[in-house]
Amino acid sequence: MFATTAFTAAPGVSTGHAAGFSRNLASSAVPHTPAAAALDPSAADSYGAAALVGGSALALLTATSKRSKAQRRTQKAFRLVDNIARRADAPGTVDLCAAPPGGYCEKLEKCERRKTRTVMVGSVPVGSDHPIATQTMTTTLTSDVEGTVAQIKKCADMGVDIARITVQGMTEAKACEHIKRRLLEDGYHTPIVADIHFTPKVALACADFVDKVRVNPGNFTSGRKSFDTISELTEEDIKEAQAGIEAALVPLVLKLKEKGKAMRIGVNHGSLAERILFQYGDSPEGMIASAI
Template structure:
């Protein structure tokens, strides 16, 4: 049983972060933010996958001004990612950002930070203090050295120094992230930070890599931290379609039994008995499951002989054969289907089960 670390609670739009709120799964768009149509289209895809908070890059004033149109067309809170430019931070909030991610120490001095904090107070916008290994102040690097698993102190001190800048302006609606590309440094850093503050923490491994490397690195680091009760929001950073970040994120929460969203997929690794393109079949079923909400156990198996028995606890499953496949429920044969019709018929059965679950409350 995981015992969550007790943190203060803030709100990003309508989403509560920290306290006893569910751990939120975030992502970030990779579109040009001033391309409103492309950005909204990608956010809608992320919403369907379960994304609960979305961050967009705001590199210029055109991107800041686009936030109004974007926010009006999406259902989840919108965070603006700002670097160095206080004017962009203020403009982003004026145009509808419901959260901003900044490094307070690199906005150009106390006066500019004061303007950003005043705007955050006026618009009721929380601030994420975001520090990573590449943005640590020179004096801290000189004192502590570059962050390592043995000594991540520079990350922690940089984050807390920046938090103090906000607190000095009477601002406390804060969450913190400290990111490293190194898994062990990330774990050590967040452990130490969690001991020193009760602000909510956003977890992530920065520049984690592509689908395989990024999933492994993020799952190891974040899985260990979440299992220890550390973390209030997180992002799985992948050099990939951001929808994949959400899929990995919810599977991570499911594996730790922290949260369950939608069906769980069980599938076999294939063997010499497989007579169907199970990889494609499983991928297509998995993509469909991302649009569903019912907590079903769904199996995709490659062998009609052993598959149903091996996935006996599944609510519903599909097993491929040569020219024919079967749909089974709780390990029992439900329906035989021609191989060519197997996928569409199975998806239709899934939709029926989803509708029945919804009708039953």
């Protein structure tokens, strides 16, 4: 399942620490095949997974020529891995989920769709028994209104149902108004999805112009990960973090509901918040907790 990861300790990291890290990496009970994981999901030791992730990150960190900066980042990476490892042994840790009896698909040659409610993204119905909608994402700078409009029109002409654009800041949020207006003026009703990271106020601003807003719960309020360690996480800390998320998310939800627009909670495994990593480790449970 995982290949052996080799790394060289950075200057300032003791050989004993690096050796211990290597031993933990080598001895971790991570299954080597998908079959082994399916037969015994609990064998996928979180410490081993964390060590593999940490080892890969460490290999990149030690390649830098800035010695002092590499030392600091490497030490933070070690501490983060250790925290995740300790969390794996804490009470209440949930084992990895196994597939349901019989698997997810009844027949390999037949597609079975689960019954869901219809969600309208602009004029395009998604879910239920409606045809599966195709969505793409633009590669232009969103601030380049002409280039973005041209690319969306080209995609629509090829049969794409929905177009997603990245909205990094207020400049891009304001551009969404012009992009949507230009498309409508040219007879294109392709729904536009705003892809939001880090900035709740940007989501609120572009909600007036786009048909759907996608937020990443891993960084919607917590921002970019800094690899600072969380040595302790109390119930009060968790409640405070959840209150912050609610304060940022509720106004957006109410605004979209008022305007009859859709929202997507798009979890990204690579950008789980540090609090979630500390609580659940690098696991599917962490992705679920991040979403709900």
